Amino acid sequence: MTTRVLGIDLHDAGRDGVYRVDPDDPVTLVGDAQRAGLPLARVDLDGCRDEVTARRRIATQAGLATAAAESWSDLDTALRAGAEAGRVLLFDHAVAFCHAAPEAYAASRRALESMARDWHARGVPFFVFMAFPDNETGDAAVDA
DSSP: OHHHHHHHHHHGGGOOOOEEOOOOOHHHHHHHHHTTTOOOOEEOOTOOSHHHHHHHHEEEHHHHOOOGSSHHHHHHHHHTTTOOTTTTEEEEEEHHHHHHHHHHHHHHHHHHHHHHHHHHHHHHOEEEOOOOTTTOOOOSSSOO
């Protein structure tokens, strides 16, 4: 799904959340984030088997210090520091992460959803785009 198909304006914090995308959507979503002027971190989760590695990869791809990956709270704080206008995270190989470590994947997704709700409450756009496993077919956008 592209933001146009989803009907999302990336400046609209009222629509932020975690969204399901098709594997061929990332190139379009990168362009959408660039046009919106939002920092985008494209995070590769291939070979990821735990939350610590997922946080480290997010921090690295977002250009943050290693210490930002100590906890989800630390990561959230660091992501906010450089993104007053908002932020977009685009995950590659999320399904591979889910298959390799389902509990870590679920915990990571819950943490990202919680972060989206917190950003929403502050009125700052925070969008996460990832492919979901086939058994997750519902609309996954956070209803903030």
